[in-house]
Amino acid sequence: MRKVALVTGARGGIGGAIVERLEADEWTVHAVDVDDADLTTREANKAVVDAALSAHGRLDAIVPNAGFQHIAPVRDFPEETWDRLLALLLTSPFLLAKYAWEALAASGEGRVCVIASAHALTASPFKAGYVAAKHGVLGLVKTLALEGAEVGITATAVCPAYVRTPLVETQIADQAKAHGLPAERVLEEVLLERQAVKRLLEPSEVADLVAFLLGPTGSGITGVAVPIDLGWTAR
Ligand SMILES: NC(=O)c1ccc[n+]([C@@H]2O[C@H](COP(=O)([O-])OP(=O)(O)OC[C@H]3O[C@@H](n4cnc5c(N)ncnc54)[C@H](O)[C@@H]3O)[C@@H](O)[C@H]2O)c1
Structure with a gap:
């Protein structure tokens, strides 16, 4: 099966x-x-778990990965955007885990693998909502690991540095505005400034780590952040 x-x-x-x-x-x-479900709502999180269970009859892993970024100083940070960031990056993983819990326990090898961020471990200016939500989801993962231990569920928070995706490409212009720099200097001087290795990760590198954590070799890794951060948090 x-x-x-x-x-x-x-x-x-x-x-x-x-x-x-x-x-x-x-x-x-x-x-x-x-397009299938706006996961900032409670009903949508319930609906996607129900749909997965009715389509496949079981659920062995959830990978809460949906996200977005918003760059603005605290004094201008839109309160509605703060609410949406917390709803998607923190509350959605909680709701997905809650609704999937029984099925994950029935699996015997249930896995919760949240795509968090290096920003679960360290902060950057102008990202109050994102950084707060990503730090929060690490706390959620630790709690899920403790509660999941006796039913065979592991929980991990993958913490990547910058990855070559639309989420990063679209923030270069916003970072340029916030830092008062031309866009061409943002990648090196802002985004990669704290990474020891000065390159973007490829999405496949993050996917390989998720596959490892979801596989049999990942069964002993639980309740922790798993950084893939090119030396960022070594500083
Ligand atoms: N790209 C990076 O550098 C980076 C680094 C660390 C962590 N992450 C995290 O990885 C995850 C994926 O990001 P990505 O870089 O692939 O970004 P992306 O923009 O390519 O993908 C994010 C996806 O989330 C979906 N989404 C947005 N709002 C949603 C909503 N309300 N309901 C349901 N889905 C919604 C989008 O449609 C999109 O397909 C995010 O949680 C992000 O915070 C990204």
Whole structure:
């Protein structure tokens, strides 16, 4: 019987790579994106878990990955955007885990693998909502790991540095404005400034790590951040 994984943000850069890699590893993937369900709402999170279970009859892993970024100083940070960031990056992983919990426990090898960020471990200016939500989701993952231990569920937070995806490409202009720099200097002087290795990650590198954590070799890794951050948090 093939195992089933629910992946959100599945048509994005990292999500697409995760779907491709898990399918190559013979997972059945229930892939959802914003056209299927706006995961900032409680009802949508319930609906995607229900749909996955009714389509496949089981759920062995959830990969909450959907996300977006907003760059603005605190004094100008739109309150509605703060609410949406927390709803998608923090509350959606909680709701997906809650609604999928029984199925993940029934799997015997249930996995919750949240795509968090290096920003779960360290902050940057102008990203109050994103950084707060990503730090929060690491706390959620630790709690899920403690509660999941006795029913065979592991929980991890993958923490990538900058990855070559639309989420990063679209923030270069916003960062240029916030930092008062020309766009061509933003990548090196702002985004990659704190990374020891001065390159973007490829989505497939993150997907390979997720596949490792979801596979049998990942069974002992739980309740932790798993950085793939090109030396960023070594500083
Ligand atoms: N790109 C990076 O550098 C980077 C680094 C660290 C962590 N991450 C995290 O990786 C995850 C994926 O990001 P990405 O870089 O692939 O971005 P992306 O923009 O390519 O993909 C994000 C996906 O989320 C979906 N989405 C947005 N709002 C949604 C909503 N309300 N409901 C459902 N789906 C919604 C989008 O449609 C999109 O397909 C995010 O959680 C992001 O924070 C990205």
